[in-house]
Amino acid sequence: MYIKGVGMTKFDYSDKPWWRFAYEAAMEALEDARGMKISNIDAIVLSAVSSAAGGEHQTHKISLLSDLFKTNVPVIELPSVCAGGGVATWVANRLGFRNVLAVSGERLVDSPSEITTDWIMSAAERVIEQTEGMLFPVQNVLVWQQYMAKYGATMDDLALIAHKNHHNAALNPKAYYYKRPVSLEDIKKSPIVASPFRLMDCSLSVNGGAAAILSAEKSDVEIIGSSMATDYLLTFGRELITHFKATRIAAKQVFNQAKIKPQDIDVAEVHDAFTSVELFSYEDLGFAPIGKGADLIREGKVNLDGFLPINPSGGLKAKGHPISVTGLAQIYEITNQLRGRCQDRQVKPQGKNPKIGLCHNIGGAGGSVTIHILKKV
Numbered sequence: 001m002y003i004k005g006v007g008m009t010k011f012d013y014s015d016k017p018w019w020r021f022a023y024e025a026a027m028e029a030l031e032d033a034r035g036m037k038i039s040n041i042d043a044i045v046l047s048a049v050s051s052a053a054g055g056e057h058q059t060h061k062i063s064l065l066s067d068l069f070k071t072n073v074p075v076i077e078l079p080s081v082c083a084g085g086g087v088a089t090w091v092a093n094r095l096g097f098r099n100v101l102a103v104s105g106e107r108l109v110d111s112p113s114e115i116t117t118d119w120i121m122s123a124a125e126r127v128i129e130q131t132e133g134m135l136f137p138v139q140n141v142l143v144w145q146q147y148m149a150k151y152g153a154t155m156d157d158l159a160l161i162a163h164k165n166h167h168n169a170a171l172n173p174k175a176y177y178y179k180r181p182v183s184l185e186d187i188k189k190s191p192i193v194a195s196p197f198r199l200m201d202c203s204l205s206v207n208g209g210a211a212a213i214l215s216a217e218k219s220d221v222e223i224i225g226s227s228m229a230t231d232y233l234l235t236f237g238r239e240l241i242t243h244f245k246a247t248r249i250a251a252k253q254v255f256n257q258a259k260i261k262p263q264d265i266d267v268a269e270v271h272d273a274f275t276s277v278e279l280f281s282y283e284d285l286g287f288a289p290i291g292k293g294a295d296l297i298r299e300g301k302v303n304l305d306g307f308l309p310i311n312p313s314g315g316l317k318a319k320g321h322p323i324s325v326t327g328l329a330q331i332y333e334i335t336n337q338l339r340g341r342c343q344d345r346q347v348k349p350q351g352k353n354p355k356i357g358l359c360h361n362i363g364g365a366g367g368s369v370t371i372h373i374l375k376k377v
């Protein structure tokens with residue numbers, strides 16, 4: 001399958017219903033697909049979870065989309081928490097229809113922070129881990145403490161990752177932190193959330209929408225790999241504590257499918273739910289040997305002007321993380337990078353236009369993972 005068109009709203013705290021974000025992103029994707037119309041779409045795959053938090057309580061979302069888009073084609077709903085956009089893409093790629101719209105919209109931030117946080121936490125283990133205080137930052141910091149003890153990386157390495165992602169977001173008009181760079185000093189002085197994680201190690205909850213049109217008809221961006229893997233909900237029931245096994249399984253599959261090696265990737269969007277997750281995912285994805293991920297950020301190799309730019313969009317850290325939308329926002333960014341349309345944040349690894357890009361999307365604390373590899377043809 002090919003990517004025909006992509007669309008994305010600005011990520012911010014706009015007070016619109018989730019479906020409005022989805023609609024705006026879908027309309028932009030249709031326009032981007034050389035003015036395709038909704039009547040050309042044979043099926044829709046939707047991923048959205050936030051309406052339960054926002055008091056809309058609309059569970060028949062597929063019929064709402066029929067109404068919104070004035071279509072009677074099949075609409076498939078796939079809520080898969082933070083991996084929702086990636087799972088929607090994975091399914092759309094396999095459905096067997098000619099033209100499929102994968103779309104997501106979330107109004108995540110419309111309540112006090114503790115309500116939003118509680119809603120996000122429904123993506124993790126509620127009975128055993130959360131009653132012991134293991135919220136997402138805590139769960140992830142415990143993994144990071146094991147990693148630091150074993151491999152000797154430091155909080156300074158994570159600060160460099162946050163700084164890189166904020167630098168990139170400041171150049172991305174659709175990112176929450178557009179035109180607002182954050183200094184390394186401010187990152188290192190930001191409030192502690194779950195020691196030693198600071199505010200600037202955490203992803204930023206925002207509202208937004210993103211969409212992609214997948215088509216069997218040839219276009220300029222081809223999906224050459226699409227994989228998905230899962231792992232146990234109880235993070236500390238897993239055999240691997242310092243990394244995410246689901247990423248490793250999905251990475252092995254996707255590189256086999258695409259018949260390429262991690263070294264062939266020119267640009268990647270990596271799921272930085274926490275700065276630590278970006279760092280050890282360099283290793284899970286095969287970009288660095290195990291225990292050596294920090295070298296990539298220390299040596300600037302993953303910066304916008306490095307040989308493997310990672311999160312040119314600003315990532316979940318500074319573009320923002322509207323849960324299900326993130327996976328499709330990654331497809332939006334990599335498609336536009338391959339098309340050379342990203343202006344101030346356009347990457348040119350080794351002076352050349354990028355040819356192959358990767359999108360890595362995680363649900364929960366490593367409980368599900370999708371990876372897509374796109375190629376400019």
Ligand code: COA
Nearest residue numbers: 082113117120136137193199200202203204205273364365
């Ligand atoms: N990075 C930068 N700024 C952030 C931020 C972050 N991660 N989180 C919040 N902010 C900013 C907000 O924009 C807001 O700024 P404003 O006052 O200028 O509007 C301010 O900090 C307060 O926001 P609020 O949401 O009230 O912060 P909080 O202290 O209640 O929560 C976190 C902060 C980091 C604890 C919360 O955002 C969080 O839990 N993030 C992780 C979300 C998560 O786990 N997602 C799923 C991952 S799989």
